[in-house]
Amino acid sequence: MVIIMIDNLIVAKTLSGFKDRLPKECAAKASILDVVSNVFLSYGFMPIETPHLEYAQTLVRQGSDEIQKELYRFRDHGNRDVALRFDLTVPLARFIVQHRHELDMPFKRYAIGNVFRGERAQKGRYREFTQCDFDFIGSNSLSCDAEILQVIYSSLTALNLQEFSIWINHRQILNGIFQHFGLQDNIESGLRIIDKLDKIGIDNVSLELQRELNISSNVAQDICNIISIKQNNHYEEFFKEVSYLKDYNDSLKIGLESLESVLHILSDLEFDISVCRVSFSIARGLGYYTGIVYETTLNRLKNLGSVCSGGRYDNLTQSFSSERLSGVGASIGIDRLIVGMLELGLLDERSTMARVLVISLHMDYLPFAHKVAEVLRQSNIRAEVYPDVTKIKKSLSYANNKGHEFSLIIGEEEFKTMTVTVKNMTSGMQRENISLLNTLQMIKQA
């Protein structure tokens, strides 16, 4: 790729697979992050930050082969082998071991940050994207598994998302299913195939299972029948219905009992337990999950995919330490959530958060324009001063484009009497020589 230069100018261009966020989208993102951060804090999760750049070796050991290929890896000024992080979980493991003596366990952290993967460019997939993770490290208690569900629920509810489903499953259930059919050595390949269910459909899952696991179509069909089980009644009823599976083996027993305990912890809370549904097909491709797994879909946008996923992993820090520290957590897919919320009309798309534009018709009135804006701000009304003295048409069209609700115009008469002309940008109604006090009232009541 060569940079095209015209008249000795550099063409202004983001890298392929990278994008800018314009004010509308960026403000929407900020407001989402503000809401979810406050939810995290209310549960005692605290923010941490790790660098964007790490020793490559810190990152590659735990990543899959695919991720290694996609790593932005290079030599720095000191000839160190470094790479941009591809997720926030591997740096978390490094962080915990490095600061072990400064951290109290259980350690609850959230992290919001960008990660980098040199994937093939596709529509809607970017090589730099934002992750928003919250995790509970250093406790095996199912209380944590339940709380992560509660945080997912609280976060999406706080964002005014009403209709969503949190799908849960347990890796021990999936392990138990494969064990039951004598396929304990093929669990990993099996999970990878099941993970593709949404993309390829159940018939193709069955075919792939036959081919890759070298099993009969009957066995494949039996597996598919079990993984197709989805809860659509009260959880207590559901676990009664599937209790026969507990007799198959210990893995299934442990998995089913864990999920039931988790739902029991939540059953008495202001938590619509029906949102939370067991589905035996949820696998989560990543190798490191060992317990509960979560996925969250928006009911009205089935094709969007999961907006919040996660699970329990047994040994987060194994590359760095012999101390076993397990954890459970989830990650909100901010970019996908923005797309979904925009589609559902749940996000304000505004080019400015200021409600008011103050326009001065002469340089000499500019100090008064700033004064008017300040009076508004002191009443918590966001207000902007148009900095130039131009044709009124130009400044009003700026207000129209940006979406200010009111323009306050200061001409000679207004300046002399310390008043403003108030123009309602929606209705077009205009009232002249209004005192600041009345202007304030009018805007407050609008």
Next chain:
Amino acid sequence: MVIIMIDNLIVAKTLSGFKDRLPKECAAKASILDVVSNVFLSYGFMPIETPHLEYAQTLVRQGSDEIQKELYRFRDHGNRDVALRFDLTVPLARFIVQHRHELDMPFKRYAIGNVFRGERAQKGRYREFTQCDFDFIGSNSLSCDAEILQVIYSSLTALNLQEFSIWINHRQILNGIFQHFGLQDNIESGLRIIDKLDKIGIDNVSLELQRELNISSNVAQDICNIISIKQNNHYEEFFKEVSYLKDYNDSLKIGLESLESVLHILSDLEFDISVCRVSFSIARGLGYYTGIVYETTLNRLKNLGSVCSGGRYDNLTQSFSSERLSGVGASIGIDRLIVGMLELGLLDERSTMARVLVISLHMDYLPFAHKVAEVLRQSNIRAEVYPDVTKIKKSLSYANNKGHEFSLIIGEEEFKTMTVTVKNMTSGMQRENISLLNTLQMIKQA
């Protein structure tokens, strides 16, 4: 640098010059950014985001030689010559030209993000650090110059920083001084020397001016006398005192009149105009400033250096477009501000933002513990459930270390009567079998 491995473990280690932020510092940073973002929004500034990675050519053209040496530059998967951004201003220029047709001018943006410079590692200097910029693009009006000052003032005041000084100067004043002494061809070297005043002192500035500009000690002394002028009275008086400089040349006249106009715009606002002081020695090393320049120091921490600096630049987008777009803005040095505010005791240093820890003495009481925490959260009290059932000493010491104000303990008696034992973690006082309603009252009133 070789990664040391012990027992096949990777040593958990951040790269030299990079650092993690632990919860205390990260929460403090988040609260600072929250405060200043709200100030920016209240003035009509809107957030934008640009990628961390850009075509190297986008970045190198505008950077100084030094910055080019410090650039993290490498070949990506597509053999593109790419680099991590070293500031947020050059990407802003690229952004504006790329999205020119989507943006209304004047364009007011803020951006908060990390930037990367491979500087020699020094105490307190990091190779990745956070910038927080706000800029006003596409207007030459002094109204913008004044508003940037107002935003600096409002931001620091909103952060409870009382005693600070915003030092202002104008590049035309500095240009005019050098012109007056026939040194119009040496302005750039001259500015670089003056910029070192705080580090090397006025005597060394004089010596360097003599040596590098090849001037007599008398001329150097005359220059030093002028640049040592600092306002310490009302601005109207000050500008009368220095009005003789306007006769030296047009540059000095324009510079002085601009600053006076800016202060005039602000003079009628709830802005302590005495905070804002003219100092003819403020140069700001960077080449691209052409008008007003700002620096901000905390009066009680003179050695900290400037916590917010900026200025007006005439042609931001010149590498990318023949359209001239000028701008004015400033950048809050978040990392330096955190250091300063910690030193002044203005930041909460807490390992948790949760006020309450709920402790269950038996697995069976965990659902009730979650219920209690939820009741607190519904009254906007941040509350955390201790997920494990352990010795009470262990969970109380967790609360002590993290800084929870209250522990609520649920044993058999409390579980049966739906009450809690409330322990005030500061006083150590403990009260048993308190109803949830009374607990809520107690914590609210604390």
